[in-house]
Amino acid sequence: MNTKTTAWSSPSRYIQGAGIIKELYAYCEHLGKSAFILVTPSCRDLCPQIEKSYRMHNGDCHITECKVRGDGSEIDYYSDFCVADYIVGIGGGRITDLTKAIADRKKIPCVILPSAISTDAPATSRSVLYHPDGSSYAIKYEKSPELIIVDSEIIFRSPLRFFVSGIGDAITTKFESEANARNMRKNLVKGNYFPTYTGAAVANLCYAALLEAGRDAVSGIRSGCHNKSVDRVIEAVVLMSGLGSENCGCGIAHAVGEGVALVPTDKSSLHGEQVAFGLICQFIAEGREAAFLYGLLEYYADIGLPKTLKELGIDVNEKNLEIIAGMAVSRACWKEALDVPVTDVGLVMDIIKRADAIGNESESRKYKGRT
Numbered sequence: 001m002n003t004k005t006t007a008w009s010s011p012s013r014y015i016q017g018a019g020i021i022k023e024l025y026a027y028c029e030h031l032g033k034s035a036f037i038l039v040t041p042s043c044r045d046l047c048p049q050i051e052k053s054y055r056m057h058n059g060d061c062h063i064t065e066c067k068v069r070g071d072g073s074e075i076d077y078y079s080d081f082c083v084a085d086y087i088v089g090i091g092g093g094r095i096t097d098l099t100k101a102i103a104d105r106k107k108i109p110c111v112i113l114p115s116a117i118s119t120d121a122p123a124t125s126r127s128v129l130y131h132p133d134g135s136s137y138a139i140k141y142e143k144s145p146e147l148i149i150v151d152s153e154i155i156f157r158s159p160l161r162f163f164v165s166g167i168g169d170a171i172t173t174k175f176e177s178e179a180n181a182r183n184m185r186k187n188l189v190k191g192n193y194f195p196t197y198t199g200a201a202v203a204n205l206c207y208a209a210l211l212e213a214g215r216d217a218v219s220g221i222r223s224g225c226h227n228k229s230v231d232r233v234i235e236a237v238v239l240m241s242g243l244g245s246e247n248c249g250c251g252i253a254h255a256v257g258e259g260v261a262l263v264p265t266d267k268s269s270l271h272g273e274q275v276a277f278g279l280i281c282q283f284i285a286e287g288r289e290a291a292f293l294y295g296l297l298e299y300y301a302d303i304g305l306p307k308t309l310k311e312l313g314i315d316v317n318e319k320n321l322e323i324i325a326g327m328a329v330s331r332a333c334w335k336e337a338l339d340v341p342v343t344d345v346g347l348v349m350d351i352i353k354r355a356d357a358i359g360n361e362s363e364s365r366k367y368k369g370r371t
Contacts, residue, residue, distance in 0.1 A: 032085020267313025
């Protein structure tokens with residue numbers, strides 16, 4: 001008898017289109033008449049459109065601009081100001097996580113409108129917060145946001161680096177899902193559940209979409225052309241990857257990415273860039289064939305994802321390698337997702353070194369191929 005209990009979590013509705021922020025009230029009307037709207041400073045130019053949308057329908061909105069630190073201290077502060085039927089978060093990952101936390105605290109519907117797709121956070125039922133040392137922890141909620149609204153024109157106009165970072169986060173989803181399934185790991189839905197087959201199917205679709213449309217999407221943004229591939233990648237990152245990671249779980253790539261985030265460096269790196277390098281480490285740890293790795297690294301090079309620690313602004317020395325490896329082995333998503341567990345910090349440092357070396361080697365191979 002199969003005694004595994006599985007669970008699926010997802011937003012109630014996902015809406016994507018160009019210029020749809022102008023109709024924000026109409027999309028949220030079923031949630032109530034009044035909205036508390038958190039806006040990151042970089043999105044303040046969107047406020048007139050939002051206010052007009054509510055004014056045209058005699059709706060009530062209170063817009064608050066906030067620069068989020070992400071340490072959880074803002075949850076109490078902004079919860080006190082939130083007196084509304086529902087809350088809307090407009091901005092990046094930290095605004096998204098804060099909005100979810102306040103919605104849970106106030107027991108009101110949550111709406112997320114991302115201004116960039118540097119991570120797959122919008123569709124998940126959790127917030128990621130940060131300790132003073134830079135390490136992170138997650139808070140899980142009973143449900144996902146009620147509504148995700150993605151204005152593809154806003155995403156198209158956001159920095160290309162954020163778009164590429166989102167691909168980096170999303171490309172890990174399929175492979176972390178597979179590793180978790182092989183090793184019977186639980187997913188990220190609050191409770192104690194195993195992944196659904198649907199989650200794995202969505203993770204596979206996500207990867208296929210990124211491979212088929214990623215290069216063309218990045219090329220389109222570089223040339224100022226909002227093509228169909230841009231829209232396909234947006235859906236893959238925000239919806240497919242969010243659902244895949246939520247319902248199948250994170251793994252080795254994210255464990256390494258958390259370690260990369262802790263290394264002191266003059267060059268800041270984005271979450272998607274960090275876990276993209278972590279995926280190379282996962283493949284080394286799993287013993288994947290070199291040909292497969294070189295194929296992935298060629299894709300990285302084409303769209304602008306980092307292949308080496310140097311590209312992440314990290315010097316390859318024992319101290320930095322130990323920081324990354326130490327964080328990785330402390331995470332359950334490293335220890336439980338490997339077919340043959342590797343928990344010795346020194347051995348994990350070797351895996352990271354090999355990943356960095358093959359990244360450098362792939363660059364050399366690419367250069368030689370052009371001579």
